[in-house]
Amino acid sequence: MSHANRATEFNKDESKVNWHDKALWYVREKRDKSAHNVQGWEYLRQLGSGIKANVLSNLDEYLVQFESNAKSNGVQVHWASNAQEHNEIVSSILDRHNAKKVVKSKSMLTEECHLNPYLEAKGIEVVDTDLGERIVQLAEEPPSHIVLPAIHKTKEEVDELFQEHLGTKPSGGNPEYLVGEARKHLRDKFMKADAAITGVNFAVADTGGVVVCTNEGNADMGVHLSKVHIACMGIEKIIPKEKHLGVFLRLLARSATGQPITTYSSHFNKAEEGKEMHIVIVDNGRTEQLSREDFRASLHCIRCGACMNTCPIYRRSGGHSYDYTIPGPIGSILSPGKDLKKHSSLPFASTLCGSCSNVCPVKINIHEQLYKWRQVIVQEEKQPILKKSIMKTAGVVLSKPKLYKLAGKSARFALKYAPKFMIYNKLNAWGKARDLPEVKNDNFDDWYKKRNKNG
Amino acid sequence: MIGIKKEIKMGREAILKSIKKNKPELLPLPDINEEAFDESIDLIETFKSNIAIVGGTVREVDKETIDAEIKEQYPNKTNIISTTNKSILGTVQVDKSTDPHNLENIDLAIIEGDLGVSENGAIWVTANSSIIRVLPFITNDLVIILEKEKIHLHMLEAYDQIAQRDRNFGVFISGPSKTADIEQCLVVGAHGAMSLTVLLV
Ligand code: SF4
Numbered sequence: 001m002s003h004a005n006r007a008t009e010f011n012k013d014e015s016k017v018n019w020h021d022k023a024l025w026y027v028r029e030k031r032d033k034s035a036h037n038v039q040g041w042e043y044l045r046q047l048g049s050g051i052k053a054n055v056l057s058n059l060d061e062y063l064v065q066f067e068s069n070a071k072s073n074g075v076q077v078h079w080a081s082n083a084q085e086h087n088e089i090v091s092s093i094l095d096r097h098n099a100k101k102v103v104k105s106k107s108m109l110t111e112e113c114h115l116n117p118y119l120e121a122k123g124i125e126v127v128d129t130d131l132g133e134r135i136v137q138l139a140e141e142p143p144s145h146i147v148l149p150a151i152h153k154t155k156e157e158v159d160e161l162f163q164e165h166l167g168t169k170p171s172g173g174n175p176e177y178l179v180g181e182a183r184k185h186l187r188d189k190f191m192k193a194d195a196a197i198t199g200v201n202f203a204v205a206d207t208g209g210v211v212v213c214t215n216e217g218n219a220d221m222g223v224h225l226s227k228v229h230i231a232c233m234g235i236e237k238i239i240p241k242e243k244h245l246g247v248f249l250r251l252l253a254r255s256a257t258g259q260p261i262t263t264y265s266s267h268f269n270k271a272e273e274g275k276e277m278h279i280v281i282v283d284n285g286r287t288e289q290l291s292r293e294d295f296r297a298s299l300h301c302i303r304c305g306a307c308m309n310t311c312p313i314y315r316r317s318g319g320h321s322y323d324y325t326i327p328g329p330i331g332s333i334l335s336p337g338k339d340l341k342k343h344s345s346l347p348f349a350s351t352l353c354g355s356c357s358n359v360c361p362v363k364i365n366i367h368e369q370l371y372k373w374r375q376v377i378v379q380e381e382k383q384p385i386l387k388k389s390i391m392k393t394a395g396v397v398l399s400k401p402k403l404y405k406l407a408g409k410s411a412r413f414a415l416k417y418a419p420k421f422m423i424y425n426k427l428n429a430w431g432k433a434r435d436l437p438e439v440k441n442d443n444f445d446d447w448y449k450k451r452n453k454n455g
Numbered sequence: 456m457i458g459i460k461k462e463i464k465m466g467r468e469a470i471l472k473s474i475k476k477n478k479p480e481l482l483p484l485p486d487i488n489e490e491a492f493d494e495s496i497d498l499i500e501t502f503k504s505n506i507a508i509v510g511g512t513v514r515e516v517d518k519e520t521i522d523a524e525i526k527e528q529y530p531n532k533t534n535i536i537s538t539t540n541k542s543i544l545g546t547v548q549v550d551k552s553t554d555p556h557n558l559e560n561i562d563l564a565i566i567e568g569d570l571g572v573s574e575n576g577a578i579w580v581t582a583n584s585s586i587i588r589v590l591p592f593i594t595n596d597l598v599i600i601l602e603k604e605k606i607h608l609h610m611l612e613a614y615d616q617i618a619q620r621d622r623n624f625g626v627f628i629s630g631p632s633k634t635a636d637i638e639q640c641l642v643v644g645a646h647g648a649m650s651l652t653v654l655l656v
Contacts, residue, residue, distance in 0.1 A: 023639050038574070040491040050485035057482040060474040073622070079467035131645060132636035148636065155638040175640040186646060191556060207622055217592045217632040217647025224589035225555055235470065240484060242618070246611035247487070249627075250574070260505055260575035261610075261629045264592075264647065269622035272588055273551065283470045291477035 002345035007317035010152075020152065021315040027148075028309040030258025031359065037260075038250065047247045049363035052300035055238055056290060062205040062238045063281065069208025070279055073270045078280045083113035086282045090115060090197065090230055093278055094124060097228050099194035103186075105212070105219035106130040107199030108146055108303060109232050109282060112325040115197075126197075127189045129218040131182050138165045144319030146326060147256045147305035152318050186218070196222030200233035201302070202248055203279070206241045209269035210279065213252060213262040220266055229271065230278045235286050236299040248302060251361035255304040289337045294372045298333045300362040307356035307366055313349050322346055329356035333369040340380060347373035489611055498573045498606045499655070505576030509630030510643050511651040515603075518656050525598055528652050529563050532596070537565040538586045541600050541656070555589040564594035568628075568653075571606040572613045577627040578653065579617055588624050592632075597648035599628070603655050 011017055035041050055062060067077045078093075080086035086109075094102065102119065104110065104126055116126045116137075128137045132149035136142065138161050143149030150158070155173030162168040162178055166185050171177045198219045202211040210231050212219045223229045239248065245265075253259040271277035290296050308314045308328030319327035324335040324343060329350060335343035347370045356366040506513040516524045522542050536558070537545030542565045549558075566585050568578035578599050582588050591597055607613050617625070632647030643649065 026639070038492075039494045043488075043491045047485055047487060050482075053482045054484040057479050059478055060471045063471065063474070079470055081466045081469050085466050129646065130636070131634045135636065148639075150636050151639070153638075155640070158637050173638070175637040175642050178637055179634060179642040179645065183644065183646060187559075190646070191559060209622060215632065216634050216645035218645070220589065220592045220626070221646045224587075224592065235474070243487070243611065243614045246609070246614045250610050257635070259509065259629075261509075261572075261577050261627065263509070263628065263630050263632055265577070265627040265629075267622075267625045269624065272582070272624070281470070283466075283473070287470060287473035287477050290474065293479070296479065 001323070003317065003321050003323075003349040004345065006321035006323060007313075007349070010318040010321055011316070016152075016154065017316055017318075019154075020318060023151065024309045024315045027257060028306070028359070031255055031306055031309065032258075034254040034258040034260065038254065044247060044250055045361055045363050048251050048302075048361055049300060051239060051244055051247060052362050053297070055240065056236070056296060056299055058240075059235060059238065059290070062240060063235060066203055066205040066208055066238055067281075069206065071208070073208050075208065075269075075271070075277045075279055078278060080280055080282045080284070082284050083282075086110075086113045086232065086280055086284065087115050087118040089280050090232070091119060091122060091124075093228065093230055094119070094195055097195060097276075099228065100124055101189070101193050102126045102195045102197060103129050103189055103193040103218075103222040103226070104133075104197040105199065105214060105222055106133055106149070107197065107232055108143075108325060109199055109234055110197060111142065112284065113232075113282070115232075127186070127193075129186050129189065129222055130214070130216060131179065131186075131218075134182060134186065135161060138162075142320070142325070144327065145305060145308055146303050146328075152320065187221075190221045190225050193222060193226045195228040195230065196226045197230045197232065198223060200231050200237050200279075201252070202239050202245060203233050203237045204240075204242045204245065205238055207269060209242070209267055210237075211245060211249075212266050212268065213249070213264065214266075215259075215263045217264055220264060223266075223268070224272065227274075228276045228278070229268070230280065231268065232280045232282060234282050234284070236301075252302055252304055255306040255359065255361040285338050289334070292337065295333060295337060295369055297364050298330065298337075298366075298369060300364050301330050301334075302362055304361055306359040306361065310355045310359050312351060312353065312355070317349065322349065329366045329370065330364070333364075333366060333373060336373045336377065340377065344377045347371075347377060487611065492609055492611065494608065496573070496608075498608060499603055502571055502573040502576060502606050503655075505574065506630065506651075506653055507576075509576050510633060511576065511630045511653055513653040513655065515655045521600065521654055521656065524654060525563075525565065525652075528598075529596055532562040534561050535563045535565065536561055536590060536594070538584060538590070539565060539567045539600060541567065542598075549586055549590075551586060553587055555587050555593070558587065558590060558593045561590070561594045563596045563598065564590050564648075565598045565600070566591060568599045568601040569605065569625075570613060570616050571601050571653075572608075572610055572627070573606055574609045575629055577610075577613075577629040579613065580626050580628055581620065582624040583621070591626070591628060592647040594648055596650045596652075597628075597631070598652045598654060600654045600656060 078089045135150040144152040159173040200210045253262045314328040332346035354367040631651040632645040634645040
């Protein structure tokens, strides 16, 4: 199924889509306010981008340095070429400790590797402890956003899920009550856990330590209460020096939610006495992406989610419509590298407005990469698939006036020229569009038909 | 086990080889010009307002009135751990060998922060000052005592300050634990402390 079809599915519940759209735009606005409060913000982004570019150009050396520093702190370091190896390594560590109950804190990498089903098949209980992740885990769904995993769920839906799985009372979706119940439920899991698995936000080459950022405190509750900590990271999480955290931690939370920093930024260098710490370094397609000159900058990503919050297509199509672990604009440039055929509709799930590139804290040229993937796909895929179903993507989401209110002239102008990424700054109008006149129902289709005829 | 070890080794070599082959030419590591972030702001006032933004409470107190202030803020606490000699309110004793699970019912923890960051209200707390790593997270409420002179402008300055530490575990804490995972409604008190009070001395 293409992105367009799945987006159509999401658009069936109009009020929910409108809420989703607004909620994410609100997060984007918080990001703006927060960024404007920082003296030298643009320079900070430049530094973030420059440091990441250096990292990629020297990644092997940094990884070796990181490994040797971690080892000298008593941390055990493992390397996995792919998801299968990653899962086997994690499982073998758990086996050695006879660990049957595992608490996990947010890690898109373990999602990517499908670690949960792998461990569950071996009789291990894996509990996702970030509240949003727990919600989607109970619903047996993947996260729909990398920072706000349950953003597609209404509070009433959460209420029902909790009644069914946690035995809560009907509360009409009272957030305080539901969070309180989740706290009790998960505290019990933390107390009984044998092992904790976490993701990694940053791995510091010159100290061998890893940093994990959460607002809920779930990573720390898990790690400090269990005997074994397994931290799983993609190779691109490396930063050269600890001091560089001073750049990235300033960028991350502000870009993600508009907070000045996450509640907890935890620096793990050594295991607590009598405990073990493991780090699993994973490739799983990343070195291949590194080889693609046009697309390697996608590995700069620090997973803040800002490009999703700002994307007019993401906001109106929902994370699940991308059918990839990382949704949204960044997912649309990472996924074709993993499986071009399967994800060929994703680079088309964009207006190429450039808003993603404008907010990206590490200055990834996301919209240009989307355009470049389109060119690759046009060459590799047969045309009819492309034109009939793929180009529909933006159409589905944008063509319904009630669903998507576009700016008047400037937006239409931009649509007309959308594939040429010269004019996108104008397209900040996508976001401000709410106050402006609605576009006619057939606007995008018209444009597309004309475009078809012309060429 | 032998099989796994071999595989791990292959993973390492394969990854490093593939990176060597695929990486671009060496690009320079940028120098950080910290002057670009200079601001003449009132460090303490900005710090205080950021603590409020992230959901914490902050009080300026004299060293002598620390305990009176804590009692006023948290009147009905019985299981209290104080890891600092600046407060004598502790009722539960801990040392490095205490099982962290025993802290499940701690009502209040009183600890010292090593430094504060003005730009985001974060406070650096180390394993040395909390004695047991889980303490600032598992406690129901948290009080952090911080000396005013230890507030720095931004994170880059903060990292210079903590560069010489013994690296085991440390955490920047900014406010009480929180979540907005249910329809974006901010709820304070997720898995970590339900409240945070910062006492500036
Ligand atoms: S691509 Fe940029 S904006 Fe998107 S999640 Fe990654 S770092 Fe954030």
